[in-house]
Amino acid sequence: MTAPVDESHNGFALRWARLAWILLAAALVVPIVVAGLRGAVLFTVTSIAAVVVAVVAVYGFLTWRGLLRLAALVSALCAPIVVLVVIVRERELWVIPLEAALVIAAFGSARAALRIRSSESTMPEYPAETVHRPFLVMNPHSGGGKVVRFDLRRRAEELGAEVVMLEGPEFVDVQALARRAVARGADLLGVAGGDGTQALVAGVAAEHGIPFLVISAGTRNHFALDLGLDREDPVAGLEALRDGVELHVDLGNIDGRPFVNNASFGVYAEIVESPQYRDDKAKTVLDLLPDLLDTSAHAGLRARIDGTVLDGPRALLVSNNPYTTDDLVGMGRRLRLDRGRLGVIALSMHGAGQIVGVLRRARTRGLVQRTAAEVVVFSDEHDIAVGVDGESVRMPSPVRCTVVPGALRVLVPRDRPGMRIPRPVLDWVQLSRLARATTRR
The missing domain is CATH 2.60.200.40 (Tumour Suppressor Smad4)
Known part of the structure; x- marks a missing residue:
């Protein structure tokens, strides 16, 4: 059974997906039709051989290492060139621009079908309450030393925050730190560090229903990325204490341990x-x-x-x-x-x-x-x-x-990059699902 698609929202994606498959089918059929029987047999055999070589080469690239991986990559890139050589040999050069046009149109239609609308990636914003006693945990070793490089402690303290640095080799229970801060009256918790530390402190903020501040001072900070923050400018995260809004986001839980990613x-x-x-x-x-x-x-x-x-x-x-x-x-x-x-x-x-x-x-x-x-x-x-x-x-x-x-109230700067909608990736599985779908009004 095919899945129904809302005509008003995803009907355009269905039409583009079907057009993409039609154009791809045409790209496969046209050379066989125009080349004649002799050309068709040669082209078909060559194409099958090229596909087999490409698949084996891609598999080798993924599974091998060193020079074998490099050889596999070269083979994968050379396989389609063989098909072009056959077309040239048959002196059907005009097929090449036609094929190129069909393939380009097919890929363009596929990208149009898979394009993400801004409404699909926009989370609602809520007014932020005034924060009086923010408490921040900072890891000076995270992200190659971003906390020190961007002088985050001084900047945060100038904004009225209490800051605890995770220094020294001994283990520090950041959840216990955060709970003690809340008991002393902290009305916001935040972390300048990696996603693992962010998640643990975020769990405490969610427990007490107070806002949580993300400062992108980690190596990757995928959570900050999906919140629309600038991962290259952790100082900008502190601006939420001056002029911020709230995002109400979900919080994962694995046997009582919170996770954000x-x-x-x-x-x-x-x-x-x-x-x-x-x-x-x-x-x-x-x-x-x-x-x-x-x-x-x-x-x-x-x-x-x-x-x-x-x-x-x-x-x-x-x-x-x-x-x-x-x-x-x-x-x-x-x-x-x-x-x-x-x-x-x-x-x-x-x-x-x-x-x-x-x-x-x-x-x-x-x-x-x-x-x-x-x-x-x-x-x-x-x-x-x-x-x-x-x-x-x-x-x-x-x-x-x-x-x-909606367990976590995340305080973010009002002025931030926001979610950058990624360019559509040619996901043929998703494209096939779209093309097989039915529409409903």
């Missing part, structure tokens, strides 16, 4: 555990992809997503609101943080073709991507390794993930 299991958790993860997340994911694609290993996980049971996922990501459909590693964007739903991405892949198809977003077998109110994760072992907002922890099985809608 995501909780990861299986290979995802192994990626978070990597020492290189904090310095270069994208490179770490690429380096560990061969382990993800090693289907001989078994993660020993099971997940109950609302009422549906999923057996044996190699990797599982549960997020506070869903990531965009093309983001399979939770390093991209969430359009909104106030939908009251968990995002779920699970990978259970078997075979090279299936793996490459999922990672290229050309197929869905082995991929579960949905929203849920509750996710319960079971393990064959007593404990489960979990990456919670980039922090590696172990929790007893089973682990229960939920989301609390």
Whole structure:
């Protein structure tokens, strides 16, 4: 059964998606029709061979390392050139600009279908109450020393904030710090640091119903990004104390521990555990992809997503609101943080073709991507390794993930960059779903 689409909201996406597939089909058929029988056979054989080489090369790029990975990349880039050579040899040069026009039009239609409207990424703003006793936790080691580099402590204290620095090698219970501050009368809690620390203090702010301030002094600060803050200017976050508005966002919960971004299991958790993860997340994911694609290993996980049971996922990501459909590693964007739903991405892949198809977003077998109110994760072992907002922890099985809608009042500057709508990514799975959908009025 095809899913219905609201004509007034998504009907335009359906029409563009169907046009994209029609143009792509035309791009495949036209060379065969115009080249004649001899050309058709040659073109077909060459095209099939080129596709096989490209798929194997892409798989090799994802699974191999070193010179083999470089060779695979070169092969993947050269495969389509062979097809062009055949067209030139048959002296049907006029087919090339026609093909280019069809492909460009198809890609343009696909991007139009997948384009995100501003209304889909705009969270409502609420008037902010006057803050009298803000309390801020700052980590001077986070983000390569942004707290010191931007002189955040002095700037915050000039605005009337009490600041505690997380200095020294010993462990500091930031939640206990925040609760003591609230007991002394603090009417706002804030953090200049990474997302893991942000989440712990945010949980205390949500408990007491007071505003929470995000200062983007961490390495990545994905939470700040999805709030529309400028991650390169942590000083701008302090401006919320002068002239701010509130966003009421959801807060994830994993067995009593709050999270603002995501909780990861299986290979995802192994990626978070990597020492290189904090310095270069994208490179770490690429380096560990061969382990993800090693289907001989078994993660020993099971997940109950609302009422549906999923057996044996190699990797599982549960997020506070869903990531965009093309983001399979939770390093991209969430359009909104106030939908009251968990995002779920699970990978259970078997075979090279299936793996490459999922990672290229050309197929869905082995991929579960949905929203849920509750996710319960079971393990064959007593404990489960979990990456919670980039922090590696172990929790007893089973682990229960939920989301609390509108639990967190986040104070943000009135004047801020806002959510930058990402350019549409050619997600062929999503495009196929759109094209098969029906409309309703």
